[in-house]
Amino acid sequence: MSSNKLVVRKVAVLGAGVMGAQIAAHLANAKVPTVLFDLPAKEGPKNAIVEKALAALKKQKPAPLASKTAIEYIQAANYDDDLALLSECDLVIEAVAERLDIKENLYSKVAPYLGEKTIFATNTSGLSIETLAGVFSKELKDRFCGVHFFNPPRYMHLVELIACQETDAAVLDNLERFLVSTLGKGVVRAKDTPNFVANRIGVFSMLATMANAAQYGLRFDVVDDLTGARLGRPKSATFRTADVVGLDTFAHVAKTMQDHLQADPWHAHFGLPTWLTGLIEKGALGAKTKAGIFKKEGKRIFVLDANSGEYVASNEKADKEVTELLKAATWGEKLAALRASEHPQAQFLWACMRDVFHYIAVHAKDIAHNARDIDFAIRWGFGWDMGPFEIWQAAGWTQVAKWVAEDIAAGKTLSSEPLPEWVLDGREGVHSDAGSLNFSSLEAEGRSQLDVYKRQYLPAKLFGESPKALGETVFKTDAIHAFTLDGEVLVIENTNKNRAISREVLEGINQAIDVAEERFSSLVIWAPEAPFSVGADLKSMMPAFATGDLQAIEDMVKLFQDTSMRLRYSHIPTVSAVQGFAFGGGCEFVLHSNKVVAALESYIGLVEVGVGLIPAGGGSKDFALKAARASQGDLLAALKDRYMNLAMAKVATSALEAKELGYLNEDAVVVFNAYELLFVALNEARALAASGWRPEIQQKFAVAGRTGAASIKGQLVNMKEGGFISEYDMYLGSQIADVMTGGDVDAGTIVDEQWILDLERKVFVSLLQQEKTLERIENMMSTGKPLRN
Known part of the structure; x- marks a missing residue:
C-alpha cells in the first residue's frame, strides 16, 4: 500500500453501545461525518437502537458532545439496510461486544462492503488483534489494526494502536496522525498481548491493591483515601474507579488476564475476590446501577464491608500518621518512610507500590516497546500524575530496586519471580535526554519522528528529561x-x-x-x-x-x-x-x-459573581458591545441572553x-x-x-438604558421568589444590569467603550465595601468554592 496521506472524509462506527456511541460523539466534535451502526430494531423504526443511543448522548455527564450541534454529524444506520455506506468511509471502527464470535461474525458480514482503501480498526480492550485479523483476506489484513480508546473517549487522552503482523506501516502512521491531530489523542503503540499496556498494568495495580487491602484488613473507603490524590492519582482512587468503570467491565478485563495469561507468575491474583463476584451476581455493577462497592442514599454514602457483605456508612479516612508521611517532598522520602513505618496503612501503601514496580519490571519486555510507552499509557489512560517507572526513577532507582529485591527474597511480594537483570545493572533509571529504555535493545530510544509531532513544541515531559x-x-x-x-x-x-x-x-x-x-x-x-x-x-x-x-x-x-x-x-x-x-x-x-x-x-x-463582584476588566463592557452588534433591531433580547451568562456565572x-x-x-x-x-x-x-x-477604532454603540435595566431586574425578582437565586445574587445581578445597559441613560443612547468601563470600575469598587462580597472572597480563598450567601 502507498504511503499517501490519509484524508478522513467519513468514518463508520460499528456498535452503538456506550463506547461506540461516545467514539462517534468525539468524531462528531471534530466535525468528522460519522455513520453509527447497530442491529436493526425488532420493533418500530429499524434505526431505533442507534437513535436511542444518540438521545442518550445529549443527557450524559460528563458530556460526550462538546456542542449541541455536534450530533448533526452523526448518521444513524443498521446492518440490514445501510452496509453500502461503508464503501464511502475512509475509516471503520468496530466497537461491539468483547466476544470473539460476535466480532468475527460481524467482520464476515461487513468485509465485502469496505472501500478499496478503507482502514478497519477494532476498539477491543484486550482481545488478540492477530486472532481477529484471521477473518480477513490478506489484502484486508494490510488495513486492519487495533485502536483502543479509553472511556470516556472525549476526555481520556490515551489511544492504544496495535498492529497485526501484516498491518501496513503506512496505515499505522496515517492513523496515528489522524488520532493525534484531528482527535487530540496521545497515541501509544502497544504490543498484541492481552489487555495491551494500560489495562494490563492499571488493572493489575487495582487487583494488587485489593489483595493488599485484604491482607492488611483495610476498609475500602480508607483505601480510596490513601490511593487517590495523595498518590497523585484521580480522586476516584481504586474502588470508586472500579464503580465508575463498571464492575462487570472490570471483571471482564481481569478475566481476559486470567484466561489468556496462564503462565503469568501473578496468575493466582487475577481471580476476583468473592465479595466482588457477589456484587456482580446481584446486579450491583457500580455507578451505572446506582450501587456497587459504594452506594448513595440521599446525601449519605455507604460502602461495602467485605467481611459482612453489608453496606456501612462511608465515613473512615486514612490515619493522620500515614498521611503526614505522604507529604514528604520527594518520592524517595515517601517510599522510605512508608517502608520503614510499622503502621498497617503505611505497609499497605508500600506493598501496593512495590508490587506494581515488580510487575512492570518483569513484564515490560512482553507488553511494551519502551519505558515511555508504559508511563504515558498509565498517565493518559488511568490519570496518574506520574507513571510507575517515573515514580521509581524519582525515588532513586537503585535503592527502590534493592528494596523490591529484599522483599522478594523475604517472601513478602505477591510473586517470587526475580527482578530481571537489566533492573540491577547499575543504571540510574529508564528515562533521560537520550530517550527511554527500549526493553529489547536495552538502549535509549528517542521520541517518534512522525511528522505530526513536529507540531508539538513542548510535548508531554517525563521525569528524567531536562526541562526544555x-x-x-x-x-x-x-x-x-x-x-x-x-x-x-x-x-x-x-x-x-x-x-x-x-x-x-x-x-x-x-x-x-x-x-x-x-x-x-x-x-x-x-x-x-x-x-x-x-x-x-x-x-x-x-x-x-x-x-x-x-x-x-x-x-x-x-x-x-x-x-x-x-x-x-x-x-x-x-x-x-x-x-x-x-x-x-x-x-x-x-x-x-x-x-x-x-x-x-x-x-x-x-x-466574578461567585466572589460577590462583577466583571470589571472589560468583560461587562464587551458583552454589552457584542449584544449591540448582534441586536438586529431588538437590543434588549440580544442583551438578555448575554446578561444571563454573567449574572449566573455560566x-x-x-x-x-x-x-x-x-x-x-x-x-x-x-x-x-x-x-x-x-x-x-x-x-x-x-x-x-x-x-x-x-x-x-474604539467602538461606539447603543445601550438599553434604564428601561432595559428595569426589564432585566423584573426577571431577577421572579428568579429570587422562585428560589433560584439568593437576595445578594439579586443585588449583584441588578448591578450587572445597570452596567450592561449603560447606567442612568435613555434606551438607545450611544455610548463609547470607556463609558461602560467607568461604570464597571465604579460598581466593582463599591461592591468591595459590601460585607457579603468580602465573605464570598474569603470563602473562595479558603475553600476554592463559591459561597451563595
Missing part, C-alpha cells in the same frame, strides 16, 4: 516570561500559580506589548499547560481590601481595563492560546484578544460551547490536541501580521 527551554528569552519578570521562537512573534507566559493575574502580570503584559510593537510582528499569550488563568489574583489584593485602600483597588482595576483595551487596540495583532480554565480576568483577556486559538477542553466564563464546558455562549468569536480556532496549541497560535499570529492587520 523554548526559543530565546526576550525578557523575564517575577510574573511574565517573554520569548520568541522565530524572531517574528513575541510569546508571553504568565508564571504565577494558576496563572492568576496580579499587578505584576498586568505590568508585564503592557511591557510585552511595548516590546512587540517596537520589535515584533505580533503577540501570543500562551499557557504551556492548563489553566490559561483562574482570573484576578485576589490574594495579592487582600492588603488593599483589609485596609480599605479603595484608591489602590481602583487603580488596579483601571490598569486591568487599560491592559484589556491594549490587547484589542494595540498596533500589533494579539492572539490568546487557551486551554483549561479561563475564568474572570483570564476570560477578559480572551475576549479582548484579536484572535483566539483554544484547545477543545477550554472552560471559559466570567465567574462557564462554557468546551471551546465549541464557548462560541455558542459568546465567550469566543465565531472565528476562534479550536484545536483538539492541546500540545499543538502554540504551533497553531503562532501560525495565526503570523497570518494576521502578513495580511497587513490594523486595529479597529
Whole structure:
C-alpha cells in the first residue's frame, strides 16, 4: 500500500453501545461525518437502537458532545439496510461486544462492503488483534489494526494502536496522525498481548491493591483515601474507579488476564475476590446501577464491608500518621518512610507500590516497546500524575530496586519471580535526554519522528528529561516570561500559580506589548499547560481590601481595563492560546484578544459573581458591545441572553460551547490536541501580521438604558421568589444590569467603550465595601468554592 496521506472524509462506527456511541460523539466534535451502526430494531423504526443511543448522548455527564450541534454529524444506520455506506468511509471502527464470535461474525458480514482503501480498526480492550485479523483476506489484513480508546473517549487522552503482523506501516502512521491531530489523542503503540499496556498494568495495580487491602484488613473507603490524590492519582482512587468503570467491565478485563495469561507468575491474583463476584451476581455493577462497592442514599454514602457483605456508612479516612508521611517532598522520602513505618496503612501503601514496580519490571519486555510507552499509557489512560517507572526513577532507582529485591527474597511480594537483570545493572533509571529504555535493545530510544509531532513544541515531559527551554528569552519578570521562537512573534507566559493575574502580570503584559510593537510582528499569550488563568489574583489584593485602600483597588482595576483595551487596540495583532480554565480576568483577556486559538477542553466564563463582584476588566463592557452588534433591531433580547451568562456565572464546558455562549468569536480556532496549541497560535499570529492587520477604532454603540435595566431586574425578582437565586445574587445581578445597559441613560443612547468601563470600575469598587462580597472572597480563598450567601 502507498504511503499517501490519509484524508478522513467519513468514518463508520460499528456498535452503538456506550463506547461506540461516545467514539462517534468525539468524531462528531471534530466535525468528522460519522455513520453509527447497530442491529436493526425488532420493533418500530429499524434505526431505533442507534437513535436511542444518540438521545442518550445529549443527557450524559460528563458530556460526550462538546456542542449541541455536534450530533448533526452523526448518521444513524443498521446492518440490514445501510452496509453500502461503508464503501464511502475512509475509516471503520468496530466497537461491539468483547466476544470473539460476535466480532468475527460481524467482520464476515461487513468485509465485502469496505472501500478499496478503507482502514478497519477494532476498539477491543484486550482481545488478540492477530486472532481477529484471521477473518480477513490478506489484502484486508494490510488495513486492519487495533485502536483502543479509553472511556470516556472525549476526555481520556490515551489511544492504544496495535498492529497485526501484516498491518501496513503506512496505515499505522496515517492513523496515528489522524488520532493525534484531528482527535487530540496521545497515541501509544502497544504490543498484541492481552489487555495491551494500560489495562494490563492499571488493572493489575487495582487487583494488587485489593489483595493488599485484604491482607492488611483495610476498609475500602480508607483505601480510596490513601490511593487517590495523595498518590497523585484521580480522586476516584481504586474502588470508586472500579464503580465508575463498571464492575462487570472490570471483571471482564481481569478475566481476559486470567484466561489468556496462564503462565503469568501473578496468575493466582487475577481471580476476583468473592465479595466482588457477589456484587456482580446481584446486579450491583457500580455507578451505572446506582450501587456497587459504594452506594448513595440521599446525601449519605455507604460502602461495602467485605467481611459482612453489608453496606456501612462511608465515613473512615486514612490515619493522620500515614498521611503526614505522604507529604514528604520527594518520592524517595515517601517510599522510605512508608517502608520503614510499622503502621498497617503505611505497609499497605508500600506493598501496593512495590508490587506494581515488580510487575512492570518483569513484564515490560512482553507488553511494551519502551519505558515511555508504559508511563504515558498509565498517565493518559488511568490519570496518574506520574507513571510507575517515573515514580521509581524519582525515588532513586537503585535503592527502590534493592528494596523490591529484599522483599522478594523475604517472601513478602505477591510473586517470587526475580527482578530481571537489566533492573540491577547499575543504571540510574529508564528515562533521560537520550530517550527511554527500549526493553529489547536495552538502549535509549528517542521520541517518534512522525511528522505530526513536529507540531508539538513542548510535548508531554517525563521525569528524567531536562526541562526544555523554548526559543530565546526576550525578557523575564517575577510574573511574565517573554520569548520568541522565530524572531517574528513575541510569546508571553504568565508564571504565577494558576496563572492568576496580579499587578505584576498586568505590568508585564503592557511591557510585552511595548516590546512587540517596537520589535515584533505580533503577540501570543500562551499557557504551556492548563489553566490559561483562574482570573484576578485576589490574594495579592487582600492588603488593599483589609485596609480599605479603595484608591489602590481602583487603580488596579483601571490598569486591568487599560491592559484589556491594549490587547484589542494595540498596533500589533494579539492572539490568546487557551486551554483549561479561563475564568474572570483570564476570560477578559480572551475576549479582548484579536484572535483566539483554544484547545477543545477550554472552560471559559466570567465567574466574578461567585466572589460577590462583577466583571470589571472589560468583560461587562464587551458583552454589552457584542449584544449591540448582534441586536438586529431588538437590543434588549440580544442583551438578555448575554446578561444571563454573567449574572449566573455560566462557564462554557468546551471551546465549541464557548462560541455558542459568546465567550469566543465565531472565528476562534479550536484545536483538539492541546500540545499543538502554540504551533497553531503562532501560525495565526503570523497570518494576521502578513495580511497587513490594523486595529479597529474604539467602538461606539447603543445601550438599553434604564428601561432595559428595569426589564432585566423584573426577571431577577421572579428568579429570587422562585428560589433560584439568593437576595445578594439579586443585588449583584441588578448591578450587572445597570452596567450592561449603560447606567442612568435613555434606551438607545450611544455610548463609547470607556463609558461602560467607568461604570464597571465604579460598581466593582463599591461592591468591595459590601460585607457579603468580602465573605464570598474569603470563602473562595479558603475553600476554592463559591459561597451563595
